[in-house]
Amino acid sequence: MTEINQKYSECEAPALSHSEEDSRVNTTLKSFNPYTSRAIDLGNGQFIGGGHFQAIAGPCSIEGDHIFEIASHLKSCGVSILRGGAFKPRTNPNSFQGLGKEGLEMLACAGHQNDMLVISEIMTESDIDLYDDIDILQVGARNCQNYSLLKALGKVDKPILLKRGMATTIEELISCASYITQAGNDRVILCERGIRTFETMTRNTFDVSSIAALHHASDFPVVADPSHATGVSDFVAPCSLAAVACGADGFLVEVHENPEVALSDKEQALTPSEFENLMHDVMAMRNFLTY
Numbered sequence: 001m002t003e004i005n006q007k008y009s010e011c012e013a014p015a016l017s018h019s020e021e022d023s024r025v026n027t028t029l030k031s032f033n034p035y036t037s038r039a040i041d042l043g044n045g046q047f048i049g050g051g052h053f054q055a056i057a058g059p060c061s062i063e064g065d066h067i068f069e070i071a072s073h074l075k076s077c078g079v080s081i082l083r084g085g086a087f088k089p090r091t092n093p094n095s096f097q098g099l100g101k102e103g104l105e106m107l108a109c110a111g112h113q114n115d116m117l118v119i120s121e122i123m124t125e126s127d128i129d130l131y132d133d134i135d136i137l138q139v140g141a142r143n144c145q146n147y148s149l150l151k152a153l154g155k156v157d158k159p160i161l162l163k164r165g166m167a168t169t170i171e172e173l174i175s176c177a178s179y180i181t182q183a184g185n186d187r188v189i190l191c192e193r194g195i196r197t198f199e200t201m202t203r204n205t206f207d208v209s210s211i212a213a214l215h216h217a218s219d220f221p222v223v224a225d226p227s228h229a230t231g232v233s234d235f236v237a238p239c240s241l242a243a244v245a246c247g248a249d250g251f252l253v254e255v256h257e258n259p260e261v262a263l264s265d266k267e268q269a270l271t272p273s274e275f276e277n278l279m280h281d282v283m284a285m286r287n288f289l290t291y
C-alpha cells in the first residue's frame, strides 16, 4: 500500500451496525427550511408558498381539443393548475403563434371542467380583458422587464406568475416583482426558468441557486420551470427534483400527449406517463423534506 493509499484508507467511514444504518435512513434534514415564502391565495381553495406546494402543467401551446384530454390526465395525477399558451412569444415570426382568444377559451373550459385553475401568458396590457376567465396571468421571460405591463398587472385582481428574464439578475427580478406589488397587487409568484450563459447543450442554464437566493432576499413564492430552463425532456425530471430539494414552492412543466408533433417546444415536453412518474417522485421528495 502506498503512503497515499494508506492515508485515505484511514479516512474511510467506519462500518455501520444495522441499527445505526436504520437511523441514518430515517434522519430528517435539520437545517432545511423551505417555508420562508408567504402563502398566496390562488382561489378555488388553492394556495402557493408558506408550505403550500403546487404543480403547474400542460402543453406549451393550446393547439385545439387535445387540451381537454391533457387536463383530465393531469388532474388525475394531482395537478391543480393547468397551463397553456394562447398568445405565444415565438422567436421566429413564421412559427405557430398560438390560437389567441379561442385558445384562452378552450384552456378555461378544459381546466374549469376538471376543477383546476388555469394559467396563461399575457404579452400586452391591451389584452387584459381577454383574460377574464384565466385565473393566473403569466409574464414570460421576454416581458420580465416590460414595466408598463407590470404596472398594468398591478391593477389586476389575479395572481401573477413572473418569469425571470434571460439576462435578469436575481435583484432585478425582485425589482420587477415590486413594480406589480407597488401598483397594488401583492399576489406575485416568481419563476426561475433558466438564464442565458455560454452553455449550448441546454437551452438555458437552470440557476437552481436562485431559488434559495430569492427565498433569502424576498418573501415571494418561487417556482421552477425546468422545461424552459433545460429545453431537453430528459433533463426535466432531475432538475425538477433539484428544485424541490432547493425549496421551490412549486414547479411548472410542459406536457404534450405526443411531443413529436407539438407545435411549440416539442424537445422539452414530457409525455403524460413521464409526467405521472415525475409527479410521483416530486411528491416523494416533498414528503421526505417535510417534517
Ligand code: PEP
Pocket (backbone or CB within 6 Å): 060, 085, 089, 121, 139, 140, 141, 142, 163, 193, 225, 228
Ligand atoms: C412558456 O411558458 O411557454 C414560455 C414561453 O416561457 P418563457 O417565457 O420562460 O420562455
Ligand code: MN
Pocket (backbone or CB within 6 Å): 060, 061, 228, 254, 264, 265
Ligand atoms: Mn414553451
